[in-house]
Amino acid sequence: xxxxxxxxxxxxxxxxxxxxxxxxxxxxxxxxxxxxxxxxxxxxxxxxxxxxxxxxxxxxxxxxxxxxxxxxxxxxxxxxxxxxxxxxxxxxxxxxxxxxxxxxxxxxxxxxxxxxxxxxxxxxxxxxxxxxxxxxxxxxxxxxxxxxxxxxxxxxxxxxxxxxxxxxxxxxxxxxxxxxxxxxxxxxxxxxxxxxxxxxxxxxxxxxxxxxxxxxxxxxxxxxxxxxxxxxxxxxxxxxxxxxxxxxxxxxxxxxxxxxxxxxxxxxxxxxxxxxxxxxxxxxxxxxxxxxxxxxxxxxxxxxxxxxxxxxxxxxxxxxxxxxxxxxxxxxxxxxxxxxxxxxxxxxxxxxxxxxxxxxxxxxxxxxxxxxxxxxxxxxxxxxxxxxxxxxxxxxxxxxxxxxxxxxxxxxxxxxxxxxxxxxxxxxxxxxxxxxxxxxxxxxxxxxxxxxxxxxxxxxxxxxxxxxxxxxxxxxxxxxxxxxxxxxxxxxxxxxxxxxxxxxxxxxxxxxxxxxxxxxx
Amino acid sequence: xxxxxxxxxxxxxxxxxxxxxxxxxxxxxxxxxxxxxxxxxxxxxxxxxxxxxxxxxxxxxxxxxxxxxxxxxxxxxxxxxxxxxxxxxxxxxxxxxxxx
Numbered sequence: 001x002x003x004x005x006x007x008x009x010x011x012x013x014x015x016x017x018x019x020x021x022x023x024x025x026x027x028x029x030x031x032x033x034x035x036x037x038x039x040x041x042x043x044x045x046x047x048x049x050x051x052x053x054x055x056x057x058x059x060x061x062x063x064x065x066x067x068x069x070x071x072x073x074x075x076x077x078x079x080x081x082x083x084x085x086x087x088x089x090x091x092x093x094x095x096x097x098x099x100x101x102x103x104x105x106x107x108x109x110x111x112x113x114x115x116x117x118x119x120x121x122x123x124x125x126x127x128x129x130x131x132x133x134x135x136x137x138x139x140x141x142x143x144x145x146x147x148x149x150x151x152x153x154x155x156x157x158x159x160x161x162x163x164x165x166x167x168x169x170x171x172x173x174x175x176x177x178x179x180x181x182x183x184x185x186x187x188x189x190x191x192x193x194x195x196x197x198x199x200x201x202x203x204x205x206x207x208x209x210x211x212x213x214x215x216x217x218x219x220x221x222x223x224x225x226x227x228x229x230x231x232x233x234x235x236x237x238x239x240x241x242x243x244x245x246x247x248x249x250x251x252x253x254x255x256x257x258x259x260x261x262x263x264x265x266x267x268x269x270x271x272x273x274x275x276x277x278x279x280x281x282x283x284x285x286x287x288x289x290x291x292x293x294x295x296x297x298x299x300x301x302x303x304x305x306x307x308x309x310x311x312x313x314x315x316x317x318x319x320x321x322x323x324x325x326x327x328x329x330x331x332x333x334x335x336x337x338x339x340x341x342x343x344x345x346x347x348x349x350x351x352x353x354x355x356x357x358x359x360x361x362x363x364x365x366x367x368x369x370x371x372x373x374x375x376x377x378x379x380x381x382x383x384x385x386x387x388x389x390x391x392x393x394x395x396x397x398x399x400x401x402x403x404x405x406x407x408x409x410x411x412x413x414x415x416x417x418x419x420x421x422x423x424x425x426x427x428x429x430x431x432x433x434x435x436x437x438x439x440x441x442x443x444x445x446x447x448x449x450x451x452x453x454x455x456x457x458x459x460x461x462x463x464x465x466x467x468x469x470x471x472x473x474x475x476x477x478x479x480x481x482x483x484x485x486x487x488x489x490x491x492x493x494x495x496x497x498x499x500x501x502x503x504x505x506x507x508x509x510x511x512x513x514x515x516x517x518x519x520x521x
Numbered sequence: 522x523x524x525x526x527x528x529x530x531x532x533x534x535x536x537x538x539x540x541x542x543x544x545x546x547x548x549x550x551x552x553x554x555x556x557x558x559x560x561x562x563x564x565x566x567x568x569x570x571x572x573x574x575x576x577x578x579x580x581x582x583x584x585x586x587x588x589x590x591x592x593x594x595x596x597x598x599x600x601x602x603x604x605x606x607x608x609x610x611x612x613x614x615x616x617x618x619x620x621x
Contacts, residue, residue: 101601230581244580273586342564353541360542362614367607373617374542382544390543394553395560397541398529407526408564413577415570420578452556453563469581 004029005200009073009257012203016062016072023058023072027051027116030074030202034118037201039178040141040519042192044079045087046119054116061114070264071114076202078193079120080127081107081248082237086117090239091125091135091189094384095365104237105269106206106248113264118202122192125386126356127210127241130458131443132191132217134388139445142186142221143199143519144484147178178519184442184484187217187458193251194221199519204252204261208238210245211344212438212462215474218251219437219487222476222514224504225251226258229495230469231276234269242351243274245344245466255475255504259283262497278495286498287505292326294503297430301337302461304439310480311436318434318477318488321510322503330430334422339415340464341456346399346412347467352389353396359384391452420468427493432503435461437474437487465491473500475507476514485514526565528558 004026007015015021031048051074058072082088082100089095103111111117124134132140154173186195190207194217197205207214209227218225226249233248240246250261263283269275298319303312319329361367361380368379385393399408426433439460448454465472471494474487488507492500529537534554538545545553599612608615 098605101598101604231584270587270589274580274582276582276584336570339567339570342567345560346564346567357542361607362616363603364605365607370617373619375544376617377542378539378544381542385543390545391553391556391560393541393543394534394537395557398537398557398561401537401540404526410577411567411572412564413579414572414575415567417575417578418570418572420581452560467581 005033005203007203008254009203009252009260010254012073013067013071013260017067019062023055023062023116024052026072027055027074030118033201036176037196037199037519039176040143040195040199040201041138042122042140042195042199042201043076043119044089044091044122044137044192047086047117050086051116051118054111058114058116068114070110070261072116073114073203074116074118075110076118076121076193076196076205077107078190078206078208079123080208080239081206082239083107083117083120087120088239089136090127091123091137092384092386092389093136093366094359094380096136098364100237102237105234105271106238106265109267110206110264115264121190121196121205124189124191125389126239126352127189127208127213127246128352128388128392129188130212130216130455131185131445131448132188133185133445133449134188134386136386139183140186140191140195141180141445142184142442143195143517144221144442145180145184146182146518147180150177150179151175152177183445185220185445187220187438187442189213190217190225190251194218194223194225197221197223197251197253198517204250204257206248206265207251208246208248209466210242210348211466212459214249214251215462215472215487215489216438216458218474219489220442220485221517222485222487223251223253224255224258224473224475224508225249226262226473227466227471228262228266228497229471231274232266232471232495232497234267234272234275236269236271240355242348243355244351245348255501255508256284256287258473259287259501276495281498283497283501286501288502289505289509291322291503291506294327294432294499295330295430296322296327296503297330297332297426297433299332299334299337299426299433299435301334302435304460307439311439311486314477314480314486314488315434315436318507321507322434325506325510327503332426332429332433334426334464336415336419336422337464340419340467341460343412343415343419343467344459344463345395345456346408347416349392349396350400350409351396353393353400356389356393388452416467419464423465423468423470431493432499433491435489435491437461437489441480441482441484441486461489470494471497471500473504475504475511477507477511479515526561529554529561
């Protein structure tokens with residue numbers, strides 16, 4: 001049964017339609033994989049009962065020949081999405097036990113298209129982080145970490161006479177455990193989503209990207225992460241971090257799978273005032289493999305100082321692959337690239353300080369009492385938020401405060417306009433932009449943790465497009481010398497996801513089959 | 522460093538923490554001031570960018586905010602609204618006493 005979890009979305013849909021296996025069988029295989037991957041800490045909540053119920057409904061539809069676009073596919077849901085009646089915590093202590101009485105638009109659409117929910121996936125607290133180390137539920141361990149696999153019996157005997165007797169008749173319950181040599185981060189903030197998809201503990205997962213939170217973890221674990229144009233996916237029911245940047249997207253093992261899943265995730269939603277009322281293209285149909293004559297922009301400012309030679313090498317490899325397929329590389333300039341990160345670290349905290357004001361211990365989540373109302377707020381928020389979230393709320397509060405608003409926030413909004421302008425100009429010369437996704441391979445849990453700015457630099461290649469609201473995708477491009485995955489990023493014009501899919505498909509084809517993480521070895 | 526962006530001291534950090542409604546123990550203020558100053562010092566490189574005449578970018582979507590008719594489209598389920606409240610009295614959110 002384990003081989004079922006190796007199928008891509010496209011293959012699984014094919015098998016389900018041909019009745020080679022049932023949705024319940026596929027779901028059971030994944031429930032087992034989820035249990036076996038508990039040592040990665042990718043899931044915060046497992047929902048096998050919901051999954052089996054949905055899978056049965058799916059099989060009933062297949063029996064009637066009414067299979068839907070995602071019917072019977074077991075996915076994981078990032079815990080930033082509100083799921084009706086199921087804990088939705090955004091990785092934060094302040095939302096412990098919160099069971100939304102509503103369903104986010106994106107997950108509602110996926111379930112309406114037949115997707116099956118395996119559970120909720122771990123993430124950086126309120127999506128603030130690039131390593132999945134700020135979660136209240138502990139870090140996620142990348143399936144690329146090195147370790148020794150051991151098996152033990154799940155049952156522990158108390159040693160009494162009755163227990164011994166019972167033991168004699170009991171089937172052993174083997175549990176796989178890992179003794180990690182070096183625990184690597186899966187990237188963040190969609191770290192649980194990335195780890196689960198790479199470890200075959202979900203056929204795909206939802207992610208959200210504010211400054212790179214889909215693309216960077218996809219690069220770290222060797223999967224495809226697609227962030228659509230801002231406005232494509234409804235943000236309704238997604239816990240808000242920075243509203244002018246947040247956007248949901250699929251995290252999958254192949255480009256085709258991303259195309260299938262994204263189609264189910266996006267579309268106009270009157271409940272989100274920033275949702276765009278545009279037809280949703282058939283993204284899968286865009287995968288023609290033909291990129292002859294396409295102009296690929298190579299931004300010279302992305303050759304940052306101190307970038308590892310290996311990143312340069314993989315980038316060049318990507319250029320060569322596209323050239324071989326008939327595309328034309330064009331050097332472009334995005335002069336304000338180096339100002340993107342500092343701009344982001346004003347805009348995002350400002351929006352987060354405003355969005356997170358709703359967590360005050362009154363309407364939902366944690367409450368820590370105090371001598372009066374104000375102290376109750378202060379105690380609740382001090383204990384409910386982790387260090388990184390507190391830091392960003394305070395930066396945001398400061399840059400929005402009277403006297404500093406113009407110097408910081410207004411200035412950042414103007415620089416943001418400059419950054420967006422850079423891209424608009426670049427797209428007069430090229431159709432798509434190719435860059436590395438991240439400036440390094442995955443690092444170990446514990447590294448880079450004492451310096452916030454060093455941590456922020458992980459998003460140096462993903463943040464500029466986020467500020468401009470552009471679509472972007474990270475495609476696996478092989479392994480670095482340290483044996484860890486590296487991704488290439490493609491950025492497109494607004495609402496031109498189709499070109500991105502087309503080029504991403506070519507890159508994927510050229511890169512060839514990708515090695516499996518040691519966890520599956 | 523421009524005059525309106527002097528480094529944050531302990532008192533200012535305490536003030537920001539209060540405005541953000543986050544309790545910060547006295548002994549952590551110095552450390553936090555150090556962290557915040559480091560980040561604020563770093564973002565100051567934005568002063569190098571000439572933004573004269575640039576309109577601040579408030580939204581990435583090239584559309585004006587949609588409006589809808591001012592009518593009730595949802596509601597009528599107070600039990601659902603207070604379901605997650607840490608302390609609900611019937612269908613009300615309850616808070617510590619705010620009047621004498």
